[in-house]
Amino acid sequence: xxxxRVIRARGSNRPLVVIDAGHGGHDPGAPGVxxxxxxxxxxxxxxxxxxxxxxxSGRVRVALTRDDDRFLILGERREIxxxxxxxxxxxxxxxxxxxxxxxGATIYTLSEVASDRVAAQLAARENRADILNGVxxxxxxxxxxxxxxxxxxxxxMNVSASFAAxxxxxxxxxxxxxxxxxRFAGLVVLKAPDVPSVLLETGYMSNAEDExxxxxxxxxxxxxxxxxxxxxxxxxxxxxxx
Numbered sequence: 001x002x003x004x005r006v007i008r009a010r011g012s013n014r015p016l017v018v019i020d021a022g023h024g025g026h027d028p029g030a031p032g033v034x035x036x037x038x039x040x041x042x043x044x045x046x047x048x049x050x051x052x053x054x055x056x057s058g059r060v061r062v063a064l065t066r067d068d069d070r071f072l073i074l075g076e077r078r079e080i081x082x083x084x085x086x087x088x089x090x091x092x093x094x095x096x097x098x099x100x101x102x103x104g105a106t107i108y109t110l111s112e113v114a115s116d117r118v119a120a121q122l123a124a125r126e127n128r129a130d131i132l133n134g135v136x137x138x139x140x141x142x143x144x145x146x147x148x149x150x151x152x153x154x155x156x157m158n159v160s161a162s163f164a165a166x167x168x169x170x171x172x173x174x175x176x177x178x179x180x181x182x183r184f185a186g187l188v189v190l191k192a193p194d195v196p197s198v199l200l201e202t203g204y205m206s207n208a209e210d211e212x213x214x215x216x217x218x219x220x221x222x223x224x225x226x227x228x229x230x231x232x233x234x235x236x237x238x239x240x241x242x
Contacts, residue, residue, distance in 0.1 A: 006063045006084060007055050015087040015235045016061040017054060018080060020189065021047035022093040022199075025071025030096035030205040039205055040069065042214045043092045046202060046223055050092070053224035059232055060087075074188040081195045088163065088231065089197040091189050094214055096206040103207040104178040107167055108199040109160040110153070110191060111184035159196040163234050167198065170233065171226030175202075175219075200227075 006016060021043040023029030029039025047064055054062040063084060065077045072080075081089040095106065161182070168181050190197040202223055203210035213219040 004063045004065060004067070004080065004084075006061050007051065012061070014059065014061050016063065016084060017088045017090065017231055018063050018065060018084060018086040018195075019047045019050050019054075020065040020077050020081075020089065020091040022091055024066050024069055027071050030094060032205045032211045033100070033208050037205070037211065037215060039094045039096075042094045042202070042205070044069070045217075046214070046220050047092050049217075049220040049224040050090070050227045053221070053228045054231065057228055057232065060235065077189050078192040078195070078197070081197070082192050086195050088234070089190075089192060089195045090227065091197070091199040093199060093201050094210075095201040095204045097204055098206075100206055100208070103204045103210040104176045104181075105168075105171065105203055106178045106181055106183055106201040107164040108183050108185055108187060108190070108201065109164050110157055110187060110197065153191075153193045156193060156196050160190070160198055163196055163230065164198050166234055167200065167227065167230040170229040171223065173226075174222040175226055 021040070023038075023040035023043060025040075027040065029043070031038055044066070048067070051062050051064055054060055063080075063086075065080050066072055077091065078089065095102075164182050168177055171177070187199055190199060203214050205211050205214070
């Protein structure tokens, strides 16, 4: 997969944020309430809104893993971020649940042990995109995996968790969150050992109210504004510590 175009801010040394629109191509993701809309459409629109918001701010560089309706395996998505030497990776999704009353945003960060049953089910569902396409998810040996997780990923996972809390804080004035807004799971797309990564479930396609919001350009921009604020605060804090 060719590396996507990076939209440059003023100064090429600015941090790089890679926005990943979940699903795409023959993997449509979660269906809407009446089946007319699919997750892959919503995630791309939100990813573009975030890109445009970050571009207009000019404080970071930004790239999308996909800017059209194409399929990428999960490993390709995270490897795009690694190849570009991204400073932050945000994967955009829209959830689904058997209970149509379930609604609100959730943020996931990497853990080999899921925080709860819901997180484990989501990881199984999202990771299934690669299993269906014959991709071996256990590419590294257990020894190498342990080294990566114990060394490189420990700091990356800490930074990811810190950003997750910041993201919820900056988005929550305009975006409703689940009570348990931060969950942990072994999501393949988040397993870059050297790039802080979060998966943002923006709401539930299976809930009529959430779906209507997710399809609204104004709400998509509300999400984008919250993400921009979190990104800017995240990198300002890092700069202050240097």
